Amino acid sequence: MDPNKQARLAAAGWKVGDAADFLALSPAETELVEIRHRLAEAVRTVRAEHQVTQAQLARILGSSQSRVAKIEAGDRSVSLDLMVRALLGLGLGHQELAGWLGAKSAA
Amino acid sequence: MDPNKQARLAAAGWKVGDAADFLALSPAETELVEIRHRLAEAVRTVRAEHQVTQAQLARILGSSQSRVAKIEAGDRSVSLDLMVRALLGLGLGHQELAGWLGAKSAA
DNA sequence: TGTCAGCATGTCGGATTTGACATGTTGGCG
DNA sequence: CGCCAACATGTCAAATCCGACATGCTGACA
Numbered sequence: 001m002d003p004n005k006q007a008r009l010a011a012a013g014w015k016v017g018d019a020a021d022f023l024a025l026s027p028a029e030t031e032l033v034e035i036r037h038r039l040a041e042a043v044r045t046v047r048a049e050h051q052v053t054q055a056q057l058a059r060i061l062g063s064s065q066s067r068v069a070k071i072e073a074g075d076r077s078v079s080l081d082l083m084v085r086a087l088l089g090l091g092l093g094h095q096e097l098a099g100w101l102g103a104k105s106a107a
Numbered sequence: 108m109d110p111n112k113q114a115r116l117a118a119a120g121w122k123v124g125d126a127a128d129f130l131a132l133s134p135a136e137t138e139l140v141e142i143r144h145r146l147a148e149a150v151r152t153v154r155a156e157h158q159v160t161q162a163q164l165a166r167i168l169g170s171s172q173s174r175v176a177k178i179e180a181g182d183r184s185v186s187l188d189l190m191v192r193a194l195l196g197l198g199l200g201h202q203e204l205a206g207w208l209g210a211k212s213a214a
Numbered sequence: 215t216g217t218c219a220g221c222a223t224g225t226c227g228g229a230t231t232t233g234a235c236a237t238g239t240t241g242g243c244g
Numbered sequence: 245c246g247c248c249a250a251c252a253t254g255t256c257a258a259a260t261c262c263g264a265c266a267t268g269c270t271g272a273c274a
Contacts, residue, residue: 028195035191035201054251064233069252079231079261080188084142088135094142098209102202161221171263176222186231186261 035101039083040074042100046090047072060089142208146190147181149207153197154179167196 047057054068061068063082071078071086087097154164161175168175170189177185178193194204 031195031200079186080191081186084187088138093138095209098205101208102205
């Protein structure tokens with residue numbers, strides 16, 4: 001699926017009007033959903049590994065327990081920024097972050 | 108320094124500096140800056156590789172040329188969300204995105 | 215030299231995201 | 245059973261971010 005999708009989008013001169021006419025999820029939208037899901041899962045897993053409660057993580061982030069719950073639920077009201085900040089707050093670096101993003105979903 | 112933030116840093120187990128703390132970023136803040144820089148560079152590089160102008164990418168994103176310029180400049184008014192959406196709009200998948208995040212800073 | 219494409223920077227109204235709070239659910243323990 | 249910690253869900257004012265626009269800069273080309 002990766003090569004196919006990339007081949008289509010790789011064309012620098014793709015017709016822009018087409019995107020608006022597409023009703024289904026675009027490849028980019030699908031990828032964004034995938035990314036959000038992975039980051040949400042990463043937050044939940046890493047937090048558990050560190051034995052930190054949602055409330056404690058919230059304190060680290062200067063946020064609230066409810067928002068951390070929304071992060072892990074992949075709630076629409078949560079931006080990528082907040083998800084990433086949560087992972088960094090848990091002590092991850094960009095390398096580890098990349099690992100969670102790119103690794104095959106197995107576990 | 109913001110007392111609230113101080114509490115947050117303390118809760119995360121970090122030392123709180125004093126007068127010159129605006130120079131001493133927390134590990135999380137440093138990582139976030141690094142990540143933003145990497146993504147900004149990725150957008151500029153991938154866009155160039157695909158021979159797409161800022162205006163064309165803006166069109167794909169439903170945005171404006173000026174905002175794409177800000178993305179590549181790492182402007183504060185640009186969120187991670189927008190940066191990631193720009194890369195996805197250029198045809199990258201989460202795997203490739205992870206590559207840009209985690210790879211050693213080449214050149 | 216004039217002009218044009220491409221990119222950069224500043225600002226603003228409106229849209230999105232945030233922290234906080236209220237409230238509900240679940241599971242463990244005495 | 246009651247109690248409590250941990251987590252989930254909904255709402256809202258305020259903070260942040262977005263797209264759009266105006267405008268400036270630079271290098272290429274005739």
